Amino acid sequence: MRKLFTSFILLFLVSGIAKAQSVYQPYTYQFYQKLDADIYSTKTRVHSSLKPAFADDSLLRHSYDSIMNLSGLKGRFFNEHQIDVKGSNYTFYTDLLPDFNLSRDFEGKRNTNFGTLGLQIGGTVGSNFYYNVSAYENRAVLPTYLANYTNQIGIAPGQAYAGIYGNEYRWSYITALVSYTPSKYLNITAGRDKTFIGDGYRSELLSDYASPYPFVKLTATLGNVKYMAMWAYFDDPLSIKVDDGDRKKYGVFHYLDWNVSNRLSLGFFDAVVWGAKDDKGHPRGFDFTYVNPITFLRPLEATNGSPDNALLGFTGKYKLSDGITAYGQFALDEFEAKNFFSSSGSSRNKYGWQLGLRGANLFSIPGLNYLVETNNVKPYTYSERSSVINYAENGEPLAHPWGANFREGVALLNYSHKRFDYSFEADYGHYGLDTDYLNFGKDLFQGYIDPARQYGNYTGQGLTTNMVYLEGKVAYLINPKYNLRLELGGIYRSEKNSQFNDKTKLITFGIRSSFRSIYNDLASYKTH
Secondary structure, three states: OHHHHHHHHHHHHOOOOOOOOOOEEOOOHHHHHHHHHHHOOOOOOOOOOEEOEEOOOOOOHHHHHHHHOOOOOOOHHHHOOOEEEEOOOEEEEEEEEEEEEEEEEOOOOEEEEEEEEEEEEEEEEOOOEEEEEEEEEEEEEOOHHHHHHHHHHOEEOOOEEOEEEOOEEEEEEEEEEEEEEEEOOEEEEEEEEOOEEOOOOOOOOEOOOOOOEEEEEEEEEEOOEEEEEEEEEEEEOOOOOOOOOOEEEEEEEEEEEEEOOOOEEEEEEEEEEEEOEOOOOOEOOOOHHHHOOOOOOHHHHHOOOOOOEEEEEEEEEEEOOOOOEEEEEEEEOOOOHHHHOOOOOOOOOOEEEEEEEEEOOHHHOOOEEEEEEEEEEOOOOOOOOOHHHOOEEOOEEOOOOOOOOEEEEEEEEEEEEOOEEEEEEEEEEEEEEOEOOEOOOOOOOOOOOOOOOOOOOOOOOOEEEEEEEEEEEEEEEEEOOOOEEEEEEEEEEEEEOOOOEEEEEEEEEEEEOOOOOOOOOOOOOOOO
8 A cells, every 4th residue: 555655646746747638527417427338337447436527538538529519400509618719729618507497386386496697617728727617696486395495504405505585595606626637647626616426326425415615636546546635625604603704614535446347446435524613712724734645544643632523435336247337335434343333223323325226228228327226324424523523514414415314215217319318316215303402313513422312323213204206307408518408307205204294296497507416306404
């Protein structure tokens, strides 16, 4: 292992030798699954678990280019950026991003809508420098279940603080990054965006759900090993105030992905989160101990009596065939051997796991891709002694959007043919909400040192709730460069427990654009 990291350092020093062109592709599951036939083929060895990725001169470039240059419609409006300049040593593009839809909630007997006007600017300088800025102004009349969520935490799901104006919510959403690839071995990216780790639809380690955050990221590739080190700065509006503004905190993340063979990949993850100030208002700031990019620092800093929040994780995938890939994750938030290997249901037994199957060209139909997965997270996982160091950003989980104390089964089916995209999702959730002013382990902002019970905990405890979520979409892709499309969709959602029985039956239609991830398959954050 020491030789491996020495090799990485040498690569940093000689990184100017080789040049490689990289173009950043924002991550959404709906786009990336279109590459499954290549990524999860037994003939390839792709680092698939670290996203967003860069479309460089790899074996994926041909498939990526074919998606971005669809046939059928001719003309600049259908195949190019709105402003697209290509010079001898640079490119520049900009697009106006409309995102408007109208919807009807038949269960709630009310009209809802979502309206966004966005702008993106991007381009390249030379063969190794890339930049992109995307900004959106949003306003919406939300379905009841999303309005309840936004009211409870003050955040439009996964985006930003949302102000209320009558029955309408308004918010701004911005991402920005610059990326420098001095060699095919190294990429340096800084900006304000999200990162996703894993091969599934969800991630229990680091997902693209919470609001975008400032970060600096190093990604090094050496043969069959890819290594990421990232430093991030988070906002925390829900923790106890110690001054006039929101609490702030820092995070450092490491992830090593090893393609053992064309079929087998293993990954190792760690994260540490700490507050910029403690609960008494004493400043700490950025801890330069964590500048070291080498993974698995926790054992070292723990010997110094560190109070910081650490998370360890493991990922893996195995290609059973060209059509079937098994994958999984394990997240360990705290380890006490006597509790971990017992059945006492200790509140200190904090971990989560994921298992799934995914593949491409189902029934030998090109473009018909699928995923089936289960996620399970024990009560109190991702929470901490002090809420400011919990595993969350801007009031929302950094990992799975449901927080903790849940089981989930989700299945997705996607089909793309020419400019038509079809998608279907079925999701079942079983989880427990806090009730009677007791902490049953779902709310990450409740300290786990004050649980409803020390022992006898189980998944779904508290206000036991069951949710069924079904969503179908059909879209016609007008311009693939910025994902401009006409989209018709339907949502059925049922969430039931002993206190409420909420149902949503929604039909939506609109013109959509951009690649940003917007999740509607959310569980309630609290009782209501």
